[in-house]
Amino acid sequence: MNMNMNMNKCMSIWIGFYTLLRKEVTRFLRIWSQTLLPPAISVTLYFIIFGHVLGSRVGLMDGYPYLEYIVPGLVMMSIITSAYANVSSSFFSLKFQRSIDEITLSPLPTYAVLLAFVTAGVIRGLLVGSIVTVLALFFTRLNVVHPLFMLLIVVLSAMLFSLAGFLNGLFAKKFDDISIVPTFVLTPLTYLGGVFYSVNLLPDFWHKMSLLNPVLYMVSSFRFSILGVSDINVYVSTLFIIIAVATLFFVNLRLLERGYGIRT
Amino acid sequence: MKALEITDLTKIYKNGVQALDSISFDVREGDFFALLGPNGAGKSTTIGIISSLVTKTSGSVKIFEHDLDKELDAAKRCIGLVPQEFNFNIFETAQQVVVQQAGYYGVPRKIALERSEYYLNKLGILEKKDARVQTLSGGMKRRLMIVRALLHEPRLLILDEPTAGVDIDLRRTLWEFLGELNQKGITIILTTHYLEEAESMCRNIAIIDHGRIIENTSKKILLQKLNSEIFIFYLQKPIKATPILNGFTVNLEDETTLSVEVHKNQQLNDLFNQLTAHNIVVHSMRNKTNRLEELFVKLTSKGSI
Structure with missing residues (x-):
């Protein structure tokens, strides 16, 4: 009897989770020209300008042609910005239209709600990452040295930035609030996170400062998975990402349970 | 059995406004109950707390004997809410909106689709099932909110001003439909400004003013108070x-x-x-x-x- 009840409850939660995930994925696919196309265009421009036009003058970076060196960073940049934007804008839109009440009213557990939003962010991140990777193949060759590790880092990084986007969505009170963080925090961190250069080239002080940048750990690990070279210890960076994911997950969960930003 | 049992419910908002001052009332299973009061009296706050959209300051709320503090999941499954304000994702279609809501309650998609066709048809908006919500008229949106609240088959339906901004014909259709639901055993609680309708539909009435219940009795007894x-x-x-x-x-x-x-x-x-x-x-x-x-x-x- 109890086992049946538990099974029914699990099934009910799964249906709720899947419904929300499906809604979120359908949303970003429906507006593909706003969600999938822009990163493809901007990264192609990066490939042309930084890789093709300027790259030949830069020479080798860590023993690799410049374009080949920056591809992992650009792919990772696309993944994390897409994952972040997906969750922050979608969640805030629900709050803005009050359709978040549909979820708050329902018996769907908070962890299932959070997981559905994060999974949708990860799926968009992976989709954008795949598109950008395919585009990169038109400009350079890519031999993935550690494919499983690459998948792990991509998923963990997309999770981390989906969770960060969710936090932004929870705190945001107006649309400006969800563009401030990407513009003034995320973009500078990404550009200074070793996407276009090796942090080992920086003077000691700036090298140490760079180690405080979480994006560096993701870019370096991702580059390691593809090229086999990294600015920092990959075990340290993987551990850093896992701890950050766990911390943000529990912070978001706690805020969601308290109804922060969604209940009065 | 009591469909709703509210005891000493108090709500003080963060800005210090006391919306509810220790209110208590019950609604019996199968009742058609009206919660009346002027604007700002505390009706929507009460409904918000029952449906867990608003956090109470103190007191207790039980839905079919499920305490909101202890069995929130079970309590939520019993309630269908039709809020006062439209709260759709306006870019989704009518059917998407209602089927998704049922999904959050664990209703399998196939069943939710069947039920949505039934209720959309019942309320005369089936032909709009693939229309985006933003293209629907006010009356259609109002009906859609009722369909959305019914798809998980709640035992208690709460309607906050369900006929606000709705023309007379549609209002009558909605009242007939709600009457049918009540006949089938669904407990209905509503707030309305159209007191004529509360008088014709409801059996029991509570009047709330300045966050306090000033009357809570049967319509018959209440009307006897008129001199x-x-x-x-x-x-x-x-x-x-x-x-x-x-x-x-x-x-x-x-x-x-x-x-x-x-x-x-x-x-x-x-x-x-x-x-x-x-x-x-x-x-x-x-x-x-x-x-x-x-x-x-x-x-x-x-x-x-």
Whole structure:
């Protein structure tokens, strides 16, 4: 009897989770020209300008042609910005239209709600990452040295930035609030996170400062998975990402349970 | 069984406004219950707390004996809410909106689709199932919110001003539909500004004012508290002067319309006898306002009943 009840409850939660995930994925696919196309265009421009036009003058970076060196960073940049934007804008839109009440009213557990939003962010991140990777193949060759590790880092990084986007969505009170963080925090961190250069080239002080940048750990690990070279210890960076994911997950969960930003 | 049991419920918002001041009331299973009160009285806050959209400051709420603090999941499954304000994702289609809501309650998609077709058809908006919500009229959106609240088959349906901004025909259709639901055993709680409808539909009524329950009883007992009613008489022939009718307060509205206040201890027969004696022929008559409205105004303006 109890086992049946538990099974029914699990099934009910799964249906709720899947419904929300499906809604979120359908949303970003429906507006593909706003969600999938822009990163493809901007990264192609990066490939042309930084890789093709300027790259030949830069020479080798860590023993690799410049374009080949920056591809992992650009792919990772696309993944994390897409994952972040997906969750922050979608969640805030629900709050803005009050359709978040549909979820708050329902018996769907908070962890299932959070997981559905994060999974949708990860799926968009992976989709954008795949598109950008395919585009990169038109400009350079890519031999993935550690494919499983690459998948792990991509998923963990997309999770981390989906969770960060969710936090932004929870705190945001107006649309400006969800563009401030990407513009003034995320973009500078990404550009200074070793996407276009090796942090080992920086003077000691700036090298140490760079180690405080979480994006560096993701870019370096991702580059390691593809090229086999990294600015920092990959075990340290993987551990850093896992701890950050766990911390943000529990912070978001706690805020969601308290109804922060969604209940009065 | 009690469908709803509220005990000493208090809500103080962060800005210090006390919306509810230790209110208590029950709603029996199968009841058609009205929660009435002027704007800002605390109706929506009460409904918000019951449906867990608003956090209470203190007190307890039980839905079919499930305490919100202890069995929130079970309590939520019993409730369907039709809020006052439209709260859709306007970019989704009508059917998407209702099927998704059912999904959050664990209703399998196939069943949710079948139910959505039934209820959308029942409320006359099936042909709009693939239309984006933003293209629907106000009345259609209102009906869609009712469908959305029903798809997980709640035992308690709560409607916050369900007919606000809805034309007369549609309002009647909605009331008939709600009557059918109530006949099937669904407990209904509603707030409305159309007191005439509350009077015709509801069996029990609570009146809330300034965050306190000032009346909570059956409609019959409540209406017995009215000391007088005003009747409007439409006359066959025009008259020039206000007739003097013994014991009645009379007002000549225009040459063919009289309004007369009739107290509980007076009889209409007596009134008609006096009118006949004055050679006044009545063509038709009606209540000046509905009785509940008169009572409501008196109660909430702290006048005597």
